[in-house]
Amino acid sequence: MKDLVREKIIQVARKVKEDIDKGRFPELSYPPNSKANIKFLEEKGYLFEPKSFSTISGDRVKSLRTLSGVLYGLSRALDHLENGLTMTKRDFYYLHKVQKFKGTLFPKEQRETDARIILMELLLGMPREAFSITSDPRGWIYGDIELVDRSGRLIRANEVGEMGYSVPPRPENITFKRIGVKAVVAIEKVGPAKNMIELGIPEEKKIGIAILQGQASRNMRRFLRMLSDEGVPIAVLTDLSPWSLRIAATVVYNSINSAHVEGLAVPEARFIGIKTDDVEEGFFSEYKFALEPLTQMDYKAAEDNRHLPNLQAPIWQKENNWFLEKKMKAELEIFKAMSPSARDLKRLYVEYLSMKLEEALGISI
Amino acid sequence: MRRERIEEISAADFFYRNRAIAGFDNPVRATYTIVRELVENSLDAAEEAGIPPKIMITMERIERKENGSDLMKITVRDNGIGLSAEEIPRAFGKVFTSSKYRLIQSRGTFGLGGTMALLYGQITTNKPFIVSSAKKGDYINRMTMMIDVQKNEPIVIKREVLGIAERSFTAVESYFEGSYARAKRKIVDYLYQTAIVVPYADIMFVDPDGVVFLFPRSTDEMPPRPKESLFHPKGVDLELLQRLIRASRANTVKGFLKTSFQRIGDKTADEVLALAGIPAEKRLKDLKKEEIEALYNALRSYDKFMAPDHTVLSPLGKKLLEEGIKKELRPEFVYAVQRPPSVYEGHPFIVETAIAYGGEIKPAGEIQLYRFANRIPLLYDATADVSYQVAKGINWSNYGIRSLEEEPIALFFHIVSTKIPFKTVGKEYIAAVPEVEREVELGFKTCARELKLYLYRIRRKESLAKRAFLFRRFYEIVAECVEDITGERPSVEVLLKTRFGDLYEGSGEGEDNSGGEES
Ligand SMILES: Nc1ncnc2c1ncn2[C@@H]1O[C@H](COP(=O)(O)OP(=O)(O)OP(=O)(O)O)[C@@H](O)[C@H]1O
Ligand SMILES: [Mg+2]
Numbered sequence: 001m002k003d004l005v006r007e008k009i010i011q012v013a014r015k016v017k018e019d020i021d022k023g024r025f026p027e028l029s030y031p032p033n034s035k036a037n038i039k040f041l042e043e044k045g046y047l048f049e050p051k052s053f054s055t056i057s058g059d060r061v062k063s064l065r066t067l068s069g070v071l072y073g074l075s076r077a078l079d080h081l082e083n084g085l086t087m088t089k090r091d092f093y094y095l096h097k098v099q100k101f102k103g104t105l106f107p108k109e110q111r112e113t114d115a116r117i118i119l120m121e122l123l124l125g126m127p128r129e130a131f132s133i134t135s136d137p138r139g140w141i142y143g144d145i146e147l148v149d150r151s152g153r154l155i156r157a158n159e160v161g162e163m164g165y166s167v168p169p170r171p172e173n174i175t176f177k178r179i180g181v182k183a184v185v186a187i188e189k190v191g192p193a194k195n196m197i198e199l200g201i202p203e204e205k206k207i208g209i210a211i212l213q214g215q216a217s218r219n220m221r222r223f224l225r226m227l228s229d230e231g232v233p234i235a236v237l238t239d240l241s242p243w244s245l246r247i248a249a250t251v252v253y254n255s256i257n258s259a260h261v262e263g264l265a266v267p268e269a270r271f272i273g274i275k276t277d278d279v280e281e282g283f284f285s286e287y288k289f290a291l292e293p294l295t296q297m298d299y300k301a302a303e304d305n306r307h308l309p310n311l312q313a314p315i316w317q318k319e320n321n322w323f324l325e326k327k328m329k330a331e332l333e334i335f336k337a338m339s340p341s342a343r344d345l346k347r348l349y350v351e352y353l354s355m356k357l358e359e360a361l362g363i364s365i
Numbered sequence: 366m367r368r369e370r371i372e373e374i375s376a377a378d379f380f381y382r383n384r385a386i387a388g389f390d391n392p393v394r395a396t397y398t399i400v401r402e403l404v405e406n407s408l409d410a411a412e413e414a415g416i417p418p419k420i421m422i423t424m425e426r427i428e429r430k431e432n433g434s435d436l437m438k439i440t441v442r443d444n445g446i447g448l449s450a451e452e453i454p455r456a457f458g459k460v461f462t463s464s465k466y467r468l469i470q471s472r473g474t475f476g477l478g479g480t481m482a483l484l485y486g487q488i489t490t491n492k493p494f495i496v497s498s499a500k501k502g503d504y505i506n507r508m509t510m511m512i513d514v515q516k517n518e519p520i521v522i523k524r525e526v527l528g529i530a531e532r533s534f535t536a537v538e539s540y541f542e543g544s545y546a547r548a549k550r551k552i553v554d555y556l557y558q559t560a561i562v563v564p565y566a567d568i569m570f571v572d573p574d575g576v577v578f579l580f581p582r583s584t585d586e587m588p589p590r591p592k593e594s595l596f597h598p599k600g601v602d603l604e605l606l607q608r609l610i611r612a613s614r615a616n617t618v619k620g621f622l623k624t625s626f627q628r629i630g631d632k633t634a635d636e637v638l639a640l641a642g643i644p645a646e647k648r649l650k651d652l653k654k655e656e657i658e659a660l661y662n663a664l665r666s667y668d669k670f671m672a673p674d675h676t677v678l679s680p681l682g683k684k685l686l687e688e689g690i691k692k693e694l695r696p697e698f699v700y701a702v703q704r705p706p707s708v709y710e711g712h713p714f715i716v717e718t719a720i721a722y723g724g725e726i727k728p729a730g731e732i733q734l735y736r737f738a739n740r741i742p743l744l745y746d747a748t749a750d751v752s753y754q755v756a757k758g759i760n761w762s763n764y765g766i767r768s769l770e771e772e773p774i775a776l777f778f779h780i781v782s783t784k785i786p787f788k789t790v791g792k793e794y795i796a797a798v799p800e801v802e803r804e805v806e807l808g809f810k811t812c813a814r815e816l817k818l819y820l821y822r823i824r825r826k827e828s829l830a831k832r833a834f835l836f837r838r839f840y841e842i843v844a845e846c847v848e849d850i851t852g853e854r855p856s857v858e859v860l861l862k863t864r865f866g867d868l869y870e871g872s873g874e875g876e877d878n879s880g881g882e883e884s
Contacts, residue, residue: 013850016843020855023863026843058843061835068839071846078850104838 002081005131008124009074016058016071025059026067030123033260040309045253045265056119069105069116070123072096077120077131086134086169089114118260127261129218134169139220141165142197143208144180149173158202163194163211171223176230183363184208184227185353186216186269188238188247192332199346205353205365208232216251221264224251233361234269240279241329242294242301245311245319253310271315272356274330276322283352284330290337291328298329380484380514387477389485392434396543397551399485400424402478403441403537404556405741408563410445410535417585418566419444422556424545426573433544436490437573440538447533448498450506454519457483457496457510457537479537484512486541493522494539499530545573551744556580557693558735558742562681562779564689583692588679595627597673598637598664599711600784606661610649618652618660619645628671637663675706675713680781681740683717690721694775697723700815701777704808709800714782716801718752718808720816726773732756737779738787738795745793752778754797755805764813765820774816778805837861 012028019026031037031050039047058064076095080087087095093110107113117128124131142164145157150173157165168174185207187193193211196202202209208227212220228234236251238244246255254265278284279291294302302323305311311320323329335352339345350365357363384390388398404420411418421442428436448456457480483494499505509523545552549572556568560580565587568580601609615621622634629637638645641663643656652660681689686701701719708714726733736743736750747753756776761769769776780786780795788796795801840857848854 010851013847017847017851017853017855020843020847020857020860023860025860058840061832061839064836064839064843068842068846071843071850075846075849101842104835104842 005081005124005126006078008126009078009131012074012123013071016067019058025057027058028056028067028070028123029053030056030119031260033118033122038256038259040253040312042313043267045267046256046259046310048260048262065104066116066119069096069113070119072105073113073116073120074124074131077133080132086132088136089117089133092117092133122260127218127258127263129170129172135217135219137167137169137219138213138217139167139223140211141167141184141208141223142193142211143184143202144206145208146177146179147174148177157208162197163190164197164209167219167223169219171219171226174223174226176226179227179230179232180206181208181232182206182365183233183235183357183361184210184224185235185237185272185357186210186212186220186224186251187332188212188214188244189332192335195335195345196349199342199349201346201349201353205350207353207357207365210234212247212251215247218258218261218264221251221254221266224269225263225266228266228268233357233363234266235272235357235360236269237272237332237356238274239329239331240274240276240319241331242298242305242320242323245305245316246301246308249308249310249316256309270360272360273352274332274334276319279330280322283355284334284338287334287338290334291330294323294327294329298323299327380481380488384485387481389481392542392544393547395485395541396437396545396548397555399439399482399539399541399543400441400552401555402482403439404559404568406479407441407443407445407535408559408566408740410443410447411566412445412587412590414444414446414533415587415590416444417582417587418563418568420566420568422568422570424571424573426545427540430542434542435544436540437543437545438538438540440536442534442536444532444534447500447503447530447535448496448506449500449503450524453496453498453506453508454510454521456480457494457512457519480512482541483537483539484514486539487511488514489542490540492540494537496535496537497527498535499533501530501533503530504528505530553578555742555744558737558744561689561693561735561777562686562737562740562742564685564692580693584685584688586685588682588685591679592674592676594674594677595625597628597711597713598622598626598667598670599708600673601664601711603658603661606664607657610652610657613649615649617645618643618647618649621649627674633667633670636669637667640667672708673711673713675715677783678706678713678715678781680715680717681779686717686719686777686779690719690775690777694721695725696721696773696775698816698819700812700819702808702811704804707800707804709786709798712782712784712786714780714786714801714804716804716808717777717779717781718805718812719777720809720812721775721777722816722819723773726775728771728773730770732769733775735775735777736795737777738785738792739781740779743793743795747794749788750778750794751797751802752776752795752805752809755802755809759806759809759813761813764817765824766813766816776809778808 015028016026030053032054036052037048037050039049041047056063056067056070058067090110093107093113096105096107096113117133120131121128140163141157143157147155149155149168154177155165187209190211190213193209196209210224224234236248238248248271251266252269252271258264279288302320305320311317335345335348339348354365357365389395400422404422407420408418423440425438426435427438430436486494493509493511495507495509497505497507505527507525507527508521511520511522513520556570556578557580560566560568565582565584567582570578609625610621613621613625615624619634619638622629622637635645641659643660680703683701683703687699690696690699699719699721701717704716706713706715732753734747734753734756736747736752756769766772766774780801786796786798786801788794840861844854844857
């Protein structure tokens with residue numbers, strides 16, 4: 001992988017050198033992540049299928065600035081790569097805040113350098129993690145899973161602390177040694193997920209718990225995809241809200257913003273809840289009083305959801321229409337409202353999960 | 366002004382009555398006015414001799430006084446036409462004797478300024494003043510004099526003859542009570558602006574603190590001397606008409622008209638007289654008061670006179686005005702225009718304007734406007750001046766100027782006329798006479814158009830240069846990074862030269878795309 005990245009970076013720089021040596025303005029061509037180049041397939045999620053290309057050319061100051069910025073970015077990426085060092089987007093921004101770049105590449109705000117990272121991804125056809133630009137990792141996996149990561153040590157994901165194994169920025173390096181779970185439930189919120197762990201449900205029911213902590217990070221989505229590729233069924237459990245719908249759909253289909261990055265969608269994953277049916281006539285129907293009203297922002301998000309390509313399927317639109325109609329949302333904490341005691345809570349979780357896993361994935365626990 | 370009546374009151378009385386108008390109402394203003402009056406006389410004297418003026422002013426503090434107005438001594442020496450032994454007492458010992466009572470443009474007009482200055486000195490110190498002067502090849506006279514304020518007559522206390530003059534000159538020495546510290550700024554400003562509008566003058570000022578201010582001339586070229594001419598019939602008032610009648614040697618009224626005025630020939634004279642109801646052959650001496658008034662009204666209402674002769678005017682000219690501005694302000698751009706001669710109320714006038722930009726001119730947060738009338742700087746009441754109003758009214762953004770106040774711009778306005786249309790007796794600002802206003806506006810706009818072209822050229826050049834510079838810097842980054850990645854440095858120099866050679870010479874044409882931000 002590292003060699004391939006180096007190869008690509010050198011290839012780009014060579015192309016520029018050749019152009020210049022021939023007395024031509026250098027030009028770099030790349031497929032922009034524009035609508036025209038992004039396709040959506042229900043069974044695969046977002047797909048990046050370049051049909052049109054753009055060029056960064058050295059013949060005008062404005063695009064010359066971009067060209068020199070990209071080359072500088074690539075040279076820093078290579079340097080980090082060869083020295084086994086990673087950087088965050090913030091780091092990358094600071095790499096440009098150098099005296100000698102005053103009046104040239106010195107950025108006004110991080111947005112400028114963030115945009116350039118995407119350009120580098122498009123140019124190289126690789127996710128930024130491949131060329132050393134990683135995010136602060138977010139997300140844990142708990143359960144009977146044995147794996148080896150970059151550290152080279154064997155890790156059991158139910159023996160590394162109370163929240164499990166913290167998924168690293170570049171999970172590509174992980175190899176699974178043994179997987180003893182029937183399924184992995186990816187949960188939006190930390191609180192309910194921790195409760196399930198604390199109540200011993202993963203051990204008892206042989207399931208894994210993936211803690212997303214909000215929107216699933218790129219490393220977490222990549223990791224879930226790897227698990228899925230290993231044949232592990234993935235279930236997604238979130239609040240019932242306009243935002244959570246997006247969180248669930250992003251796990252399943254990837255998002256427009258990172259559509260050009262492969263391997264982030266988990267098309268086999270299933271959204272199990274909380275669903276509107278649960279609230280209207282199912283599991284929580286007696287507990288409507290514990291629903292929360294939508295805020296104005298929530299409502300606006302629901303309106304926008306009507307146009308998101310990855311929410312077009314009837315199953316999603318049905319959920320979304322409910323928000324627009326009822327102006328309510330349900331949160332995972334609703335289990336607490338149903339069961340002030342620990343024993344009842346465990347029973348409810350197990351009941352709910354059994355029902356949902358059976359229903360969505362055909363798995364009985 | 367009725368001379369005969371004024372001569373009845375004493376010079377001292379006259380001085381007291383008019384000291385505010387004449388500029389002697391307080392020691393600070395008096396200090397400034399004395400310099401100004403003596404310098405203007407010297408400039409007139411040199412110009413009349415047709416040689417570039419050279420003037421040396423020395424001011425000394427003889428005795429410090431508690432009240433802040435000190436006993437001062439001023440000496441002003443020039444290379445002008447000089448005065449003969451008979452002329453000296455007449456010129457300085459009496460108010461209202463001027464060699465300048467005629468239709469010609471000069472600084473002095475009434476025969477008042479210099480004499481008032483010396484009178485002020487005499488009154489405040491009770492000391493005599495001294496005039497040394499000679500015409501070339503003649504005896505040098507040094508006269509110690511006072512003015513008999515009762516009789517309005519000079520008293521020569523002492524007369525010395527100091528040899529024979531190789532060159533004409535005049536030196537005036539006078540004591541006065543004044544205050545230099547607070548007048549300093551105005552005096553220096555006055556000399557500085559004089560140096561702009563009289564670029565062919567050499568002026569040196571040694572102030573009471575021993576500081577020397579030098580305003581060297583930058584050229585020997587002088588504007589052509591104005592011609593002397595008869596009055597234009599539209600340019601005289603009743604007083605002047607009566608004076609002209611008294612002074613005329615003509616027998617008949619018609620003869621008087623033909624010999625005392627320009628633009629009046631046989632035919633015109635007949636028509637004017639018909640209008641006035643006066644027989645052409647009426648003897649001049651027999652004219653009654655009512656008939657003089659009728660004649661005056663006829664001159665007013667007759668509308669077929671040709672425009673007045675403007676050769677009596679002596680504008681500075683485009684070249685000299687630009688010269689003076691360059692010399693004192695060192696701008697990067699200057700453009701002056703001389704408007705064609707024009708007339709208001711029978712008085713010919715010419716307006717000259719200029720605009721200077723950049724260089725040592727800095728934005729001042731206010732309009733920088735230099736005003737001159739008959740080559741005299743006007744220092745007070747700028748905002749009331751017609752030129753200020755015109756400048757304010759122009760939409761400068763049409764000329765590539767965002768704000769007159771915030772940009773390094775100076776405006777110049779010079780009017781020459783046989784009668785400057787001052788708004789007040791203070792003679793510090795020009796009235797908004799429509800004819801003058803129009804000329805000032807056209808003048809400023811012509812200059813502004815030139816400035817606009819200039820700014821367009823330099824701004825374009827700058828942006829091209831900026832672009833070339835940016836290209837170079839970005840390509841340096843490109844080269845460095847490519848070398849960093851591949852180990853080989855591309856030959857950007859060659860690319861830049863072949864593609865931008867013209868840009869680096871600053872003459873490139875091409876779309877302007879300076880400054881680069883990613884969108
Ligand atoms: N330095 C000088 N050299 C030669 N003649 C002079 C000089 N100073 C004054 N005179 C003569 O003295 C006359 C009187 O001067 P004065 O300043 O009193 O009046 P003015 O200059 O004619 O008019 P104004 O009142 O406007 O100054 C002048 O007209 C001039 O003939
Ligand atoms: Mg005078």
